[in-house]
Amino acid sequence: MTDNYIDEEFSFDRYPKTDNFSLKAWNAADEHILNYLEDNDLFRPNPVIYNDRFGFLTCVLNYLSPVIVISEKSQEKSCRLNMQRNNLKENDERFVTPLASLPGKVDLGIVKLPKSLDLFRLYLDHLSAYLHDDSLVICSFMTRHFTQQILEIANEFFYEFEQSKAWKKSRVLILSKPKKPEPIQITNSIEWREKTFKQYFGVFSAGNIDYATQFLIDNITVKNEDKTVLDLASGNGIIACAVKSKNPDCEINLIDDSFLAVESSKLNLSGEKIFFYFNDTLEDFESDYFDLVISNPPFHFEYENNIEVALSLFNDVVRCLKIDGRFLLVASRHLNYRTHLENIFSKVLTVAENDKFIIYECTKHIIPVV
Numbered sequence: 080m081t082d083n084y085i086d087e088e089f090s091f092d093r094y095p096k097t098d099n100f101s102l103k104a105w106n107a108a109d110e111h112i113l114n115y116l117e118d119n120d121l122f123r124p125n126p127v128i129y130n131d132r133f134g135f136l137t138c139v140l141n142y143l144s145p146v147i148v149i150s151e152k153s154q155e156k157s158c159r160l161n162m163q164r165n166n167l168k169e170n171d172e173r174f175v176t177p178l179a180s181l182p183g184k185v186d187l188g189i190v191k192l193p194k195s196l197d198l199f200r201l202y203l204d205h206l207s208a209y210l211h212d213d214s215l216v217i218c219s220f221m222t223r224h225f226t227q228q229i230l231e232i233a234n235e236f237f238y239e240f241e242q243s244k245a246w247k248k249s250r251v252l253i254l255s256k257p258k259k260p261e262p263i264q265i266t267n268s269i270e271w272r273e274k275t276f277k278q279y280f281g282v283f284s285a286g287n288i289d290y291a292t293q294f295l296i297d298n299i300t301v302k303n304e305d306k307t308v309l310d311l312a313s314g315n316g317i318i319a320c321a322v323k324s325k326n327p328d329c330e331i332n333l334i335d336d337s338f339l340a341v342e343s344s345k346l347n348l349s350g351e352k353i354f355f356y357f358n359d360t361l362e363d364f365e366s367d368y369f370d371l372v373i374s375n376p377p378f379h380f381e382y383e384n385n386i387e388v389a390l391s392l393f394n395d396v397v398r399c400l401k402i403d404g405r406f407l408l409v410a411s412r413h414l415n416y417r418t419h420l421e422n423i424f425s426k427v428l429t430v431a432e433n434d435k436f437i438i439y440e441c442t443k444h445i446i447p448v449v
């Protein structure tokens with residue numbers, strides 16, 4: 080559904096699309112930033128925007144030529160689609176990842192607070208080197224998501240910070256007088272079964288290996304004939320590592336929508352026949368290519384939960400799977416994926432289950448022409 084902003088001056092779609100009409104491409108925390116900038120005449124040059132999920136701030140502030148920090152491929156696609164929709168010129172140089180250099184000094188930082196406060200730290204660390212004494216950083220969030228830790232992180236990087244009054248249940252946090260500390264460590268380490276996994280801040284399951292993932296790894300069979308394998312929604316790459324340990328000769332492909340997830344998996348896997356993809360669909364892959372696709376598919380997206388993205392990925396999988404290839408996935412019981420999977424694949428088996436999770440094996444067979 081397309082939503083209009085300011086008397087139809089701008090219009091926005093969400094990418095990926097959703098059937099939930101209550102979900103918009105922006106919220107009060109986005110508008111609060113614009114109001115704050117306007118009320119205080121803060122439209123400064125050289126802005127950088129972080130975590131603009133669907134491109135709302137990117138489009139409305141386009142006339143300031145902001146640099147957009149892109150953490151997800153779907154975010155980049157959404158920003159670009161909304162720029163096209165609003166007849167704004169896309170400039171590739173203005174899209175950077177959170178591990179890339181910024182083009183120059185920053186007078187104004189704009190941060191829509193991510194759910195992961197580690198990721199907020201990573202963003203402030205990224206920004207820090209480009210700030211000068213008079214730079215300002217404006218962060219916004221919904222009041223119900225406030226925690227004291229936000230201020231503690233702000234205090235690591237800035238001498239001064241103040242919060243606005245609440246407006247439509249949102250607040251802005253204004254950070255000034257940057258401290259410019261030494262760069263911080265931006266990865267976590269997870270010890271698991273005699274191996275250490277590294278991952279950048281903000282990547283799925285920071286403190287431990289997810290229980291659903293562990294259950295999947297403990298119950299997968301990888302056959303010698305599985306020559307081409309895809310770890311779909313690969314996070315830090317732990318599932319790909321498990322597949323490679325069971326069949327070292329296979330070609331393993333990893334794909335994730337999160338840039339920092341893909342970069343994390345590069346820290347955990349090296350060797351031959353390992354390929355990394357930063358994307359949110361399987362458009363990079365040929366049809367009938369994989370012997371095995373394996374996944375703990377996404378379900379949480381910041382503060383939203385939905386199965387639409389997973390269902391769309393399942394439809395991609397059926398195209399990319401070889402005839403008689405297998406798709407192994409783990410899911411929480413309550414998601415009730417079976418009916419959806421049965422509509423997409425020829426055969427769906429339960430491989431293992433416990434009180435929380437189910438592992439399905441889905442196959443695609445030749446449909447006989449009668």
Ligand SMILES: C[S@@+](CC[C@H](N)C(=O)[O-])C[C@H]1O[C@@H](n2cnc3c(N)ncnc32)[C@H](O)[C@@H]1O
Pocket residue numbers: 153283284289292311312313314315316317318334335336337340358359360374375376377378388392
């Ligand atoms: C439940 S986590 C699993 C991560 C990892 N495989 C593990 O087991 O620890 C789901 C992952 O899906 C990724 N993701 C979300 N949407 C995606 C999409 N459209 N395509 C690929 N990956 C996606 C997220 O970034 C996240 O890393």
